[in-house]
Amino acid sequence: MKEDVAVKSYVDDLFRYLDTYESSYAQFETEAFLQTYNGIYAVFQALLKQRDKAVALDEFFLDKIKLSPLTSSDLRQLTIQVLITFFESEADIDGLSNRAYSYCRGIRGVKQDVPFFEHHLAPLLFSDGSLNNNYRLNSFLLNEIARYLNKFGKSLTADLSPEQFAAMGDPLKFLELARRRQQLGADIIADRTSLEFHLQRVDTFTKLKQKSRLYEHYLKEWNYLREKSFWSRVKAVLGELGGKIKGVFFSWRYFRLVITQRNPAFLYYGLIILFFILLAVYVPMKWGDYSQGQFDQFEKRSHTVQGDAGR
Template sequence: MSESIKTYIQDLFRYLEDYESNYSEFKTEAFFQTYNGIFAVFQALRKQRDKAVEVDLFFLENIKQAPLSSSDLRQLTIQILITFFESEADTDGQSNQAYLHCRDLRSIKRDAAFFEEHLVPLLYREGSLNNNLQLNDFFLKEISRYINKFARGIRADMNPEEFDALPEHHKLLELSRRRLELGDQLAKDRNSLEFQLQRIGVFNKLSEKSRIFDHYLRQWDYLITTSFWSRLKSSLGVIWGKFKGLFKSFNYFRLSLLQRKPAFLYYGLIIIIFILLAIYVPMRWKSYSMEKYQEFERQATDTREAISK
């Protein structure tokens, strides 16, 4: 098994080189298959310690061949995969040399914190991963999976105010972690954070801030998309309904005028009507005057012609 996984590891690093030197030759699906093929043997290596040590050293040898900063894909792939390897396969501290090497290169040593504060911003950055959204999706899920399993659980009772206080890239990660843990139909659950955020328009605002956020929110069906005319019709319908309601009862009408918003609405409409009348009446009067003047001029002309005959 160790020889077959070594072949997978060699293939993985070859894909990283293709990404960095000749992106047009990079094969996304083949990269995923290779990554997942390596990951699939981590659990088995827990019981095969000699092979785990051998794989660990082979990882380390390949990692040292190029700086992790050579590309965003190299950094994401190696830091995430080797951290999973240490967490899943290293049971006795003997197969963690590649992990320790990678951790020493980090500005933040704690795994989850490093993922949150360094790797997720890489994904959130404009143009990350050569705008390959498949890669972006894949690594966001991997980071979410690691944090959910090895760091901490999600807060199922988070409210919109707490969500709003998070940094932008944390919001993206939080939504991804929640989908992974609670399912992908959260926006349909009236008790969920996602339903509340969708209802108050938070997702639409976030989608306007970032192309990456817009991609994920559309992919997750969290955006409410309606045409301009539909929104205008709906808004006017609400306003007209409230306006008609004012006149259903005189007592209700009088009470409404004591409330700030209905009073603003009523007096605002009155002001608008008077402004329109101030524009419309002079225009109509000018038109009427012109018609009368032209009629008078025609009559005068006809009279002069009759006298001259």
């Protein structure tokens, strides 16, 4: 009885945190919320053998869920849909404790769990400004979704190809990476045969990080980025520019293509104009230096001749 009361107290606290998140985010306590979530989840396995308690908790969940629309906030929707789906999968063996799950499933646009997680919850998690940019919450829920898919979804494709990865939407890419870290190990990138190692080597992660601060956060947290020094980046940019300029002057077909493009044409003609301006300054300067040198030599010779004549 005491355990039953304790679990319901945790559920009460969970919904209180959700209300605080929606009404006064500055007062929201992230770590306390996560501990409460974990405290509720911890009893699910035990409820397999305590069916009366499972049914009672299911009813309690349902009453709490109905108090506010799941779409009241991203955190409410993500938390309830993930937690209640875990509850149904791990604690309901006879169909008697799935009313809360059935209610939540009924208001989904996609009824099946895996497609709903992949194509609705994952994009919600990675939408602009999701969870008030709370990276701790975001990371926790991403790992929960990945854990559910690894446990109850389709098997992970360990030999996923770079082409298959590239074809995924960005949220699914990060979900896939999170699943792989759970299944294959957090240090998977150290394996030179792994997808992660290849993606890092061809700068896929560097390109991904430029799309979003959230993407960058995950890639840095997972140590998937190869950080370059400032001068290395400058050298790379100049090298690329030099290669393009060299290509222009060593290939007539490429040259014709370049000068038909507006920006490259502006650059090309601008360089020509700059070259002739510099030439217009440089040639008179060098000619002046040459003339002065010739005059000095002439003057020196004249003095020499005059000296010889005086003798």
